[in-house]
Amino acid sequence: MKRTYIVVLFFLAICIGVVASQLGNVSSYAHFQDKNLLEGKEVRLKGTLATTAPVIYDPEVDPNSFTFHLLDMHGEERKVVCFDEKPIDFERSDEIVLTGSMKDSVFYAKDLLVKCPSKYVEEEIEKKEL
Amino acid sequence: MHEHDDVVLQAINPAFGQLGHFFVIIAFVAAVVATIGYFFAAKNERDPAASGAWHKLGRGAFYTHAAAIVGIVITLFFMIFNHHFEYQYVWQHSSMDLPVKYILSCFWEGQEGSFLLWSFWIMVLGVFLTFKAKSWEKPVMTFIALQQVFLVSFLLGVYILGRKVGSTPFLLLEDALTQDPVFLFNDYMQFIQDGTGLNALLQNYWMVIHPPVLFLGFASITIPFTYAMAALWTRKYESWISPALPYALFAAMVLGTGILMGGAWAYEALSFGGFWAWDPVENASLIPWLVMVAALHTMVVSKATGHSLRTNFVLVPLAFFFVLYASFLTRSGILGDTSVHSFVVSGLENHLLLFLGVFTAIGLVLIIRNWKSIPNVKKEEATSSREFWMFIGSLVLVFSALHVIFFTSIPAFNELFKGLNRLLGTSIKSDFTAPVDAVGYYTGVQIWVGVLIAGLTAIGQFLRYKKSDAKKFWSALLYPFLLAVALTAWSAGKLGYPLIGSANMMGLSFPFLHPNALLLLLGYFTVFTNAQYWILILKGKVKLAGGSIAHIGFGILLLGILISNANQMVISKNTTGINYGDDFDQDFKRDNILLYKNAPMVMGDYLVTYLGDSIDNRKTFFKVQYEKVDNTTGEITQSFTLYPYLLLDKKSQQLTPNPDTKHYITHDVFTHVSSIPKKDAPQQDERTNQHTLAIGDSIWLSKSTLILNDIRRIVSNDTIGAMAVFIETDGSKSEVVQPRFEVVGNELRSVEVPLQIGEGGVTFTTILTEEDKFVFSTREANIESDWIIMKAIVFPMINLVWLGTIILAIGFAISMRKRILETRRKAA
Numbered sequence: 001m002k003r004t005y006i007v008v009l010f011f012l013a014i015c016i017g018v019v020a021s022q023l024g025n026v027s028s029y030a031h032f033q034d035k036n037l038l039e040g041k042e043v044r045l046k047g048t049l050a051t052t053a054p055v056i057y058d059p060e061v062d063p064n065s066f067t068f069h070l071l072d073m074h075g076e077e078r079k080v081v082c083f084d085e086k087p088i089d090f091e092r093s094d095e096i097v098l099t100g101s102m103k104d105s106v107f108y109a110k111d112l113l114v115k116c117p118s119k120y121v122e123e124e125i126e127k128k129e130l
Numbered sequence: 131m132h133e134h135d136d137v138v139l140q141a142i143n144p145a146f147g148q149l150g151h152f153f154v155i156i157a158f159v160a161a162v163v164a165t166i167g168y169f170f171a172a173k174n175e176r177d178p179a180a181s182g183a184w185h186k187l188g189r190g191a192f193y194t195h196a197a198a199i200v201g202i203v204i205t206l207f208f209m210i211f212n213h214h215f216e217y218q219y220v221w222q223h224s225s226m227d228l229p230v231k232y233i234l235s236c237f238w239e240g241q242e243g244s245f246l247l248w249s250f251w252i253m254v255l256g257v258f259l260t261f262k263a264k265s266w267e268k269p270v271m272t273f274i275a276l277q278q279v280f281l282v283s284f285l286l287g288v289y290i291l292g293r294k295v296g297s298t299p300f301l302l303l304e305d306a307l308t309q310d311p312v313f314l315f316n317d318y319m320q321f322i323q324d325g326t327g328l329n330a331l332l333q334n335y336w337m338v339i340h341p342p343v344l345f346l347g348f349a350s351i352t353i354p355f356t357y358a359m360a361a362l363w364t365r366k367y368e369s370w371i372s373p374a375l376p377y378a379l380f381a382a383m384v385l386g387t388g389i390l391m392g393g394a395w396a397y398e399a400l401s402f403g404g405f406w407a408w409d410p411v412e413n414a415s416l417i418p419w420l421v422m423v424a425a426l427h428t429m430v431v432s433k434a435t436g437h438s439l440r441t442n443f444v445l446v447p448l449a450f451f452f453v454l455y456a457s458f459l460t461r462s463g464i465l466g467d468t469s470v471h472s473f474v475v476s477g478l479e480n481h482l483l484l485f486l487g488v489f490t491a492i493g494l495v496l497i498i499r500n501w502k503s504i505p506n507v508k509k510e511e512a513t514s515s516r517e518f519w520m521f522i523g524s525l526v527l528v529f530s531a532l533h534v535i536f537f538t539s540i541p542a543f544n545e546l547f548k549g550l551n552r553l554l555g556t557s558i559k560s561d562f563t564a565p566v567d568a569v570g571y572y573t574g575v576q577i578w579v580g581v582l583i584a585g586l587t588a589i590g591q592f593l594r595y596k597k598s599d600a601k602k603f604w605s606a607l608l609y610p611f612l613l614a615v616a617l618t619a620w621s622a623g624k625l626g627y628p629l630i631g632s633a634n635m636m637g638l639s640f641p642f643l644h645p646n647a648l649l650l651l652l653g654y655f656t657v658f659t660n661a662q663y664w665i666l667i668l669k670g671k672v673k674l675a676g677g678s679i680a681h682i683g684f685g686i687l688l689l690g691i692l693i694s695n696a697n698q699m700v701i702s703k704n705t706t707g708i709n710y711g712d713d714f715d716q717d718f719k720r721d722n723i724l725l726y727k728n729a730p731m732v733m734g735d736y737l738v739t740y741l742g743d744s745i746d747n748r749k750t751f752f753k754v755q756y757e758k759v760d761n762t763t764g765e766i767t768q769s770f771t772l773y774p775y776l777l778l779d780k781k782s783q784q785l786t787p788n789p790d791t792k793h794y795i796t797h798d799v800f801t802h803v804s805s806i807p808k809k810d811a812p813q814q815d816e817r818t819n820q821h822t823l824a825i826g827d828s829i830w831l832s833k834s835t836l837i838l839n840d841i842r843r844i845v846s847n848d849t850i851g852a853m854a855v856f857i858e859t860d861g862s863k864s865e866v867v868q869p870r871f872e873v874v875g876n877e878l879r880s881v882e883v884p885l886q887i888g889e890g891g892v893t894f895t896t897i898l899t900e901e902d903k904f905v906f907s908t909r910e911a912n913i914e915s916d917w918i919i920m921k922a923i924v925f926p927m928i929n930l931v932w933l934g935t936i937i938l939a940i941g942f943a944i945s946m947r948k949r950i951l952e953t954r955r956k957a958a
Contacts, residue, residue, distance in 0.1 A: 003510055004521070011525045018575055019536055025571060026540065028561045044563045059805055062707030063722040063919045081710065083718045085804045085919055088776070088785045097563075108714055 029097075031072040037102050045098045045107070047072040049091070053079075057086040070096060070107070082109040090114060142216045142302070142319055146209050150300035151287075153201035157249075158282045160195035164188050164275035172268035172364070185268060189260055192275060195282075199253045202246060202285070206299055210236050215325050218306035219243070219299040225327035225780055227747060235332045238341045241461060241478065242285055242299040247342060249281035251349035259353070264957075266373060269360035270353075273492075277352060280485045284478065296481065327780030330788075336395035340388060344415060347385025348453050351422055353377035354429075355450035355493075358443055362496040367504050371433050371442065372953045376946045378426040378446070379676075383942030385419045390935040397800075397928075399788055404695065405931065408572040410465045413538040414456035420531040421449040424524035431517040434595050438521055440504050445524065447493040452535070454489060458482045464541045514600065516593035523586040530579040534572060540564055577645045584652035584688055587681045588659045591667075610658035618651040625697055649692055656685030676948055680941025687934025694928040701734030702922040722804060725754075726817070727916040730830040736799075740918050741771075743806075748778040749788075752803050752918050756792070774803045774920070798925045805919035818909045820895070824902065832913050833888040834860045836867065841904060849874045854894050854904065860887050869894040869906065882909065889913075 030036060030043035037043050049055070050069035057066035066086040071077050080098065087093075093114040100109035167188025174180040206219070210233055215221045223236040223243070237243040256274045263270050287298030303322065304313045312318045331337075357374035361367055392412065393405035406412060425445035428438040459465055462479040511518040540562050547560035592598075592606050643651075664670065664678040672679075702723040710718065725731055730739040741753040751773045758768035772790040779786055789802035821829050829836040840855040851872025858865045865886035871894035872879050882891035890910040897904055 003513075007522065008525065011529055015529050015532060018533065022537070022571065022575070025567075026537075026562050026564070028559060029563050057805075059722075059724050059919050060917070062704075063724045063805070064704055064707055064718065064720045065710070083710075083714065085722045085921075088787070088805060092784070099567075103713065108710070110714075110718075 029073065031074050032076045032078050032102075032107070033074070040101055040103075042099065042101045045070075045072060045100075047096055047098075049093060049096060050077050052077065055086065055091055059085075066090075070098070078105065078107050080107045080109055082112050084110075084112055087112075087114055142304075143214060144302065146205060146214060147217060147300040147302055150202055150205040150209075151298060153198045153205060154282065154285050154287075154298060154300070157195050157198035157202060158279065158286060160191045160198060161275050161278040161282055164191035164195055165272060165279055167191055168268050168272040168275055172272055172360075175268065175364070181268070188268070188271060188275070192256060192260065192271065195275070195278060196253050196257050199246075199250055199282075203250060206237070206243070206246070207233075213325070215322050216303055216319055217299075218301045218303045221303050221322065221325045223325070223328055225325040226323075228328055229333075231335070231338060232328055232333050235337050235341075236328055238345075239328060239332055240299065242297055244341065244345070244461075245281055245284040246299070247345045248349060249278055249285075251342075251346045252278060252281065252352055255349055255353060263373070266357065266360060266370070269364050270356045273356035273359050274352065277356075277489070280488070284481065294477075297478075330777040330779045330786035331399055333777070334395060334399040334788075336391060336398060340391035340395055343384060343391055344388030347381055347388045348415075348418070348457075350377060350381035350384055351418055351449050351453050354381065354422075354425070354446045358446045359493065359496055362443065362500045365500070365503065367439065367500070368432070368436075371429050372949070372956065374446075375426065375429050375433065376949045376953070378422065378429060379942050379946040379949065381449075382419065382422050382426055383939045383946070385415070385422065386942070387935065387939050389415050389419060390932070394932070398791065404698070404925075405928075406691075406695075408534075408568050410538045410541075411460050413534050414460050417531045417535050417538075418449050418452040418456060420527045420534075421445060421452055424527035424531075425449055427520045427524050431520050435511075435517050436505070436507050437511055437517045440501070440506060441521065441524070443497055443500075443504060445528065447497065448528070451486075451490060451493065452531070454486045455535075458486050459538070459542060464545055512597045514593065514598040514603075516590065516595050516598070519586055519590060519593055523583060523590065526579060526582045526586070530576060530583075533575055533579075537564060537572070577649060580649050580688060581645065581652060584649060584656050584685065587684055588652060588656040591660065591663045591677060591681070606662070607659060610655060610662055613658050614651055614654035617654050618647060621693075622647050622650060625693065646692060646696055649688060653685050653689040653692065656688070657682050660685065672944065673948060676941050676943070676945030678941070679944060680938050683934050683937030683939070683941050685934070686930055686937060690927060690930025690932075690934050694925045694931060697926050699734065699924045699926075700921065701736070701924055702920060721921050722919050723921070725918050725920055726832055726913075728832045730757075733922055734924060736922075738922065740920075742916070748780065749775045750778075750806075751775045752806075752920075754790075754801055754803075754918075754920065756799065770799075772799070772801045774801050776803065776806070793929075795929060796927060798928050800923045800925060802921045802923075803918045804921060807915060807917060816890075816909065816911050817913060818907060821906050821908065822898070822903050823906065824904075829892075829906070829908060831885075831888050831890075831908060831910055833910075834858050834885065836892065836908075838904070844870065844872055851879075852894070852897060852904075854906070856892065858885060858887050863887070867892060871895070871897060871904075885910075 027036070027044065029046040031045065031047075034043060034045075037045075047070040050071045053069040055066065055068040063085060065081060065083050067079065067081050068090075069077050070080045082098070082100075095114075097113040098107065098109040099111035100107055102108070165188075167184050167186075167190075169184075169188075171181045171184035171188050174184060209217055209220050210224050213220065213224070213226060219240060219242060220236075223239045224233065228236070238247055252274060256271065256278070259270060259274065260267060284296040285298055286296035287301060288295055304318065307313070312321050315321070354374045354377050357370045357377070361370035389412070390405075392415065396407065396409075396412070397405040425442060425448075428441045428445055431438040432442055458479075462482055464479075511521070544560045544562055547558040550556060551558055551560060588610075589603075589607060592603050660678040660681040664675045664682075668674050668678065700719075700721045702721060704720045704723045707720065723731065723733070725738065725740040727740050727742055730737045732738075735758055736756045737759055739755045739757075741755055743753070744751050752775065754772045754774065756768075756770050756772065757766050759765070760767050770792050772792055774790040775788050776785045777788055778784070787803055789800055791801070792799040823829070823838045825838055825841060827838050829838075836856045836858050838854060839857050842853045842855065844851045844853055849872050851870060853868050853870045853872075856867040856869070858867050867883055867886055869883040869892050870880065880894050880896075882893045884891045888910060889912050890908065892909075893907045895905040895907050
């Protein structure tokens with residue numbers, strides 16, 4: 001066999017090896033009863049803001065954390081402490097993706113991604129007066 | 131109905147839309163005719179009379195197409211510029227108060243406009259090729275025109291066989307939003323006085339210039355691809371490399387510049403702090419570039435030695451495939467969940483898939499049918515030859531691209547699995563998420579790619595084609611290597627890098643030279659060896675040194691990425707706040723700090739003061755002053771003011787933060803305001819704080835500053851204690867404030883003493899004898915509750931990133947010129 005082919009195969013093998021070893025990190029979105037979460041592992045979780053409890057952010061006390069309640073994909077509600085500043089207009093978000101882990105049935109999120117609702121705003125004409 | 135005397139009545143002008151739409155149809159039909167004309171011209175090459183007639187048709191049709199594209203652009207521009215809000219595209223992407231300089235950005239905010247931009251550039255390159263491509267014109271232009279057929283079809287917005295094909299930017303609002311009751315009125319435009327405006331994030335000068343550059347890069351990758359396809363079609367497997375190489379270099383230069391300009395936009399306008407975040411949209415533009423750079427190296431090898439010819443026919447089409455695939459990912463809405471700046475669900479998925487599918491099929495058929503006929507050098511490259519190692523380097527780049535695209539495609543895999551489940555009734559899992567730590571995850575693998583590429587870039591030019599002399603090779607590298615080692619040791623110390631770290635590959639962990647230190651070493655090494663090659667071997671001739679210069683640029687870029695990213699320092703660290711326990715110490719970044727108006731705070735080397743806000747149209751600016759104070763003399767040695775702002779988005783009524791950055795040669799200071807008080811909050815407030823001071827230290831209050839001048843001991847019959855002597859000053863006058871901390875008998879006394887200039891008081895709380903420090907508490911009354919939550923980051927050496935990119939682009943340009951001259955000389 002030509003050396004070129006050996007080299008190409010070698011690279012392919014490394015490529016597959018690296019990807020395969022990292023595939024373990026790829027997971028599905030978790031929910032609050034997820035096995036990994038209950039074992040204390042770090043997960044990614046998708047849900048919506050629960051309207052039953054207020055979003056609490058008092059930057060004069062702590063600008064780097066805020067608290068809210070999240071409904072997971074199964075509609076289960078939990079308190080969430082997020083270690084970040086509250087995004088402006090967070091209350092208007094329609095989907096929230098959190099990265100973090102659970103402790104004493106409170107979810108601690110170190111990372112937060114809010115689906116920007118601006119992209120999804122219904123096209124509606126602002127009427128001056130009708 | 132009321133009277134609307136004060137309202138300027140806007141007429142509904144259907145003529146513009148009709149004109150624009152007419153141009154779209156012309157552009158589409160002409161592209162179809164040009165494809166057919168060029169196709170038969172190339173097919174009948176052996177029959178000059180027939181070929182000539184077809185050629186004439188093809189060319190004429192392409193020029194008509196070109197004129198029509200220009201017509202579309204001018205019409206759309208005119209509509210936006212003159213605020214014709216009766217058109218959906220104009221209404222959706224612009225507004226009356228939009229500064230003129232951002233009008234161009236409206237063009238590419240929407241899908242339609244960005245397709246227009248893309249096909250505009252291909253049109254320009256196509257017209258250029260009709261003059262320059264000579265014998266290659268007919269087959270090459272066949273593929274160019276075919277691509278234009280697809281690109282313009284995205285702008286059609288007509289129904290064919292009951293299906294809507296594409297979407298036109300010339301649609302009237304009343305036809306787009308038919309359900310809205312406003313259209314029941316004949317004169318509905320009196321209710322639509324303004325557009326919904328341009329997305330706040332796009333109102334940035336980088337957003338005006340980076341999309342055209344990026345799309346020119348995407349468009350120019352088409353050219354080497356069409357040459358490769360033409361070569362396979364006409365069976366001229368070797369002679370296409372020379373004319374295609376300058377275009378490949380051009381594509382690499384322009385796309386590379388565009389990517390980094392996109393990074394500059396992210397750095398200046400987005401709030402994630404940094405120029406690269408492995409965002410799927412960023413990845414989608416990076417991947418074609420990586421493959422294009424790999425391909426142009428194998429093209430150079432083929433030109434010089436005849437090796438790697440088949441590799442070119444894989445890599446060049448692969449680069450183009452990734453352009454189409456990247457467009458599919460970013461435009462189909464599939465990435466919606468994972469990216470901050472992709473397009474939303476568009477209904478164009480199938481159309482995009484067809485585009486991708488047709489060109490992939492054409493490519494695959496042509497490659498497979500010709501594979502065996504492509505000349506292949508029987509003799510293998512020597513292990514000591516330049517061509518062998520360039521081939522390896524290209525493989526590494528392709529590996530890098532494949533790794534990034536695999537994980538960027540996870541949302542696409544989910545859609546694929548969902549589709550399969552629907553079709554076959556299977557139940558494959560289809561809700562995979564990207565890896566939890568995206569940055570660490572991509573960087574963790576790509577840093578090793580960087581190490582390999584930097585190593586190869588450093589030594590590549592010292593290898594000779596065919597075979598290299600080992601002794602010469604090693605002796606040439608010795609001095610640059612020693613110099614790089616010395617500099618690495620020096621700067622690793624300065625940057626605080628550990629030299630030994632543990633490498634983590636495939637789950638195994640082993641001690642190794644720390645990858646950051648290794649990359650630092652190889653970055654220096656690349657710069658030195660290539661500089662040496664340029665000066666000693668090429669005798670400093672610029673015209674020949676394109677490769678060396680590009681490699682030097684790459685080395686500098688690597689150093690810049692490494693130093694600015696690994697050493698960025700958040701200086702707004704907040705030590706107070708809620709304590710959630712030690713378990714979360716690592717996760718709790720505490721990067722934001724609360725800054726009261728007029729109350730300075732020490733951040734890093736700076737004393738930072740928020741001085742108030744000002745409103746300009748929809749922007750609220752926050753004046754943040756930075757001062758560097760010399761510790762010994764107390765003098766201000768450096769002072770600057772930053773104006774980060776919040777912009778109220780017209781469409782969504784949301785506030786979007788926009789950071790501000792102070793640029794220095796050696797570092798940048800980046801400031802971002804993330805939160806402000808609710809405007810309905812009480813304006814008056816009382817605030818108390820604790821301070822631990824040594825003599826000479828200050829307390830900054832909102833109306834005055836207290837300087838601890840002295841501590842005097844109090845000893846009398848029944849009293850023992852201390853009195854603090856504060857000078858209270860507001861810049862114009864000074865007063866003395868003397869709180870006491872004393873023990874009278876068995877009783878501890880520490881009473882609040884009123885402030886003389888500000889309102890409130892100061893209390894001497896305790897003495898920390900061991901540290902020789904004193905604790906005070908202050909209370910301020912009746913102060914304005916005005917504050918900002920801000921984050922400040924210092925990026926060291928970020929200028930190396932921009933400098934490296936510019937040098938890299940210059941290197942590509944020099945190489946391009948050299949290759950063009952070579953081709954011309956050969957033709958003469």
